[in-house]
Amino acid sequence: MRDFTLLKYQELLYTIQKSRCLIRTFADVCESGVSMPAFVLRHDVDRRPGNALRMARIEQIMGVKASYYFRIVKGSYDPDIICRIHEMGHEIGYHYEDLSLAKGDMQKARETFVTHLNQLRTLVPVKTITMQGSPLSAFDNRKILEYLNFGDLEILGEPYLLMKPAIWDYFTDTGRRWNGDRVNRRDKLSQMIKHKVVHTNDLIRVIDEKELKAHVMLNIHPERWDDNWLPWIKQLVWQNVKNPVKYFLFRS
Numbered sequence: 001m002r003d004f005t006l007l008k009y010q011e012l013l014y015t016i017q018k019s020r021c022l023i024r025t026f027a028d029v030c031e032s033g034v035s036m037p038a039f040v041l042r043h044d045v046d047r048r049p050g051n052a053l054r055m056a057r058i059e060q061i062m063g064v065k066a067s068y069y070f071r072i073v074k075g076s077y078d079p080d081i082i083c084r085i086h087e088m089g090h091e092i093g094y095h096y097e098d099l100s101l102a103k104g105d106m107q108k109a110r111e112t113f114v115t116h117l118n119q120l121r122t123l124v125p126v127k128t129i130t131m132q133g134s135p136l137s138a139f140d141n142r143k144i145l146e147y148l149n150f151g152d153l154e155i156l157g158e159p160y161l162l163m164k165p166a167i168w169d170y171f172t173d174t175g176r177r178w179n180g181d182r183v184n185r186r187d188k189l190s191q192m193i194k195h196k197v198v199h200t201n202d203l204i205r206v207i208d209e210k211e212l213k214a215h216v217m218l219n220i221h222p223e224r225w226d227d228n229w230l231p232w233i234k235q236l237v238w239q240n241v242k243n244p245v246k247y248f249l250f251r252s
């Protein structure tokens with residue numbers, strides 16, 4: 001059985017609901033705090049926004065609200081899809097990479113950050129942001145956080161700043177396996193090794209057996225989840241080309 005299909009995703013959502021986890025958007029967590037439990041479905045839409053739309057529709061049918069983060073670049077930014085996902089009741093956030101786009105020029109990056117945020121806000125409300133990892137870029141996009149005033153910009157939060165590993169479990173499907181973040185040098189929040197989660201079935205098991213903390217974030221990239229055979233194979237080939245490069249960078 002193939003993993004990372006939309007059918008498998010529905011099984012994952014069903015398990016989360018069945019275990020009575022409180023599914024909340026990230027903006028909701030920022031607004032109401034971490035005194036309540038939270039299970040956050042975060043989607044970084046790096047590319048293929050059509051996949052995000054399909055995933056959003058499945059969640060809507062299952063009565064689940066998630067947080068979708070869009071990049072400003074072609075290939076992710078799709079105004080029509082962004083509006084449709086927002087209308088389904090999901091949260092939309094900004095997946096920022098302004099420092100990479102400005103090739104390290106912080107002054108320029110701060111300016112474009114505001115422009116891009118406002119551009120997205122002409123479509124939908126935006127309360128939270130996540131960093132685009134750009135693992136092959138020389139610039140760490142998170143550095144811009146030191147120069148942004150969240151209050152002035154009306155930003156409620158960034159998972160990197162809010163999530164303390166002591167109270168959060170964090171899983172990402174990077175590399176199309178749930179422990180793939182070892183190949184991403186900028187994504188070190190993970191507690192996955194402890195839980196030995198590789199396949200979605202492993203994740204389903206730890207949720208089912210209530211082995212996780214009261215706060216969980218799943219970082220799910222819609223482009224990695226597909227029921228069509230061909231795009232899935234293309235993704236896998238692309239992953240296999242990319243992973244050794246990223247792994248090398250991580251080690252070095």
Ligand SMILES: [Zn+2]
Pocket residue numbers: 044045046095131132133134
């Ligand atoms: Zn990303």
